[in-house]
């Protein structure tokens with residue numbers, strides 16, 4: 001009996017968006033960091049959140065992580081409120097950013113073991129080994145984290161955020177300190193894992209070719225406001241541009257006057 | 261429940277790991293208390309030689325007071341230093357978004373502090389025994405346990421308040437991490453009996469659990485027993501302060517989450 005009862009709710013969860021925000025706003029005093037953000041992200045989708053410095057990208061991600069309260073509007077992650085129900089969500093979500101570090105005075109292995117334990121990762125030594133190999137930093141396992149180069153730290157952060165096989169990954173400028181070759185490797189790895197696991201990724205980056213390669217859909221924000229949203233190809237057409245870089249520049253240079 | 265224990269365990273080892281390879285860090289645990297004990301121990305020994313038996317009692321009081329003060333100080337530090345360690349290393353966001361609960365984190369810092377205190381107390385009483393023929397166990401007996409427990413609790417409450425201040429004001433209040441215990445030092449009747457203080461200050465002292473511990477310690481040494489009310493009043497006050505400290509921390513944490521400071525801790 002209860003089998004029948006549970007099945008529909010599971011299959012519904014499969015189709016429900018991982019992230020939904022409705023008119024999400026956040027102000028810091030007089031600064032309106034986010035204004036009426038409406039976004040949704042499904043399983044198996046990579047959504048690029050783009051915008052110039054100070055556009056509100058990190059603010060949006062921090063709200064979705066439950067680190068920050070919204071001023072108004074709603075946010076739901078895996079159908080739950082990230083602010084009020086963070087603990088139910090935390091195990092199935094993860095986050096990495098070039099601006100957030102792992103303890104610099106622990107060894108690489110110690111850091112990964114710490115986070116594997118915090119996330120309750122089953123069979124963690126083999127999981128850690130697998131990811132170290134994937135990101136090509138197995139040889140650094142006994143190094144003190146503080147002694148790694150910026151690019152190595154970035155890869156370590158990415159390993160950390162994949163330890164728990166998250167359903168949803170929030171990546172805030174993850175490739176910013178990688179050289180072009182390593183950035184390419186990392187993008188391929190991420191894309192592969194994302195397809196295999198049917199993961200949803202919210203991705204911010206200032207590297208437009210990278211965004212074009214990685215993202216299924218794009219949402220442009222500027223001064224907290226949504227300027228445009230859609231498939232990369234459609235956006236290029238709407239802005240009569242060849243590349244996302246041109247779109248980016250058009251949006252930023254013409255401020256809030258523009259709409260496609 | 262098991263998950264919770266395993267997360268507490270993980271955080272405990274995160275702090276303990278630091279001692280595994282850092283000799284300075286490990287020595288740091290015992291460095292200051294040992295130096296203090298040596299200097300003041302010999303000073304009192306000298307004073308003892310100048311006069312006689314009245315001073316001898318003072319020697320015993322003083323050595324005991326120093327060991328006890330260290331317990332209080334270290335238990336406050338155990339919580340607050342561990343907490344800021346993760347702010348300094350810009351790791352706090354990773355922790356705050358993980359399944360780790362703040363309460364689990366704080367319990368891990370309690371346990372880490374407790375471990376350090378056990379080490380320090382053993383080293384100090386070993387030294388006191390060797391150089392001053394002072395036997396902590398013999399002097400205080402089993403009364404050591406209720407006395408130490410109250411010190412530990414008060415230190416933890418102070419540690420939680422300190423951590424709350426750091427969450428609210430960040431780097432600006434770092435000096436307070438070391439300063440907070442000294443705020444209560446003059447009023448806790450540590451190195452002198454309560455009666456030494458003027459009546460107005462005694463009123464403040466009577467609100468501090470530490471006062472009852474230090475008064476109790478001297479009472480035990482003189483009379484070989486601990487009045488139950490000393491223990492109970494300290495425990496009652498500790499319970500009140502613990503709850504208040506928790507509420508304060510919670511307020512600071514939620515304030516930081518509302519204002520946006522939480523995601524930016526350690527970056528100021």
Ligand SMILES: Nc1ncnc2c1ncn2[C@@H]1O[C@H](COP(=O)(O)OP(=O)(O)O)[C@@H](O)[C@H]1O
Pocket residue numbers: 028031032033051052053054055056057058059060519520521524
């Ligand atoms: N804690 C904060 N206090 C005050 N202003 C903030 C805070 N965090 C971000 N801001 C402001 O909000 C705006 C959006 O910032 P952010 O979300 O970090 O932008 P992005 O990640 O797109 O570069 C910026 O103007 C920034 O200065």
Ligand SMILES: [Mg+2]
Pocket residue numbers: 057058059172
């Ligand atoms: Mg940002």
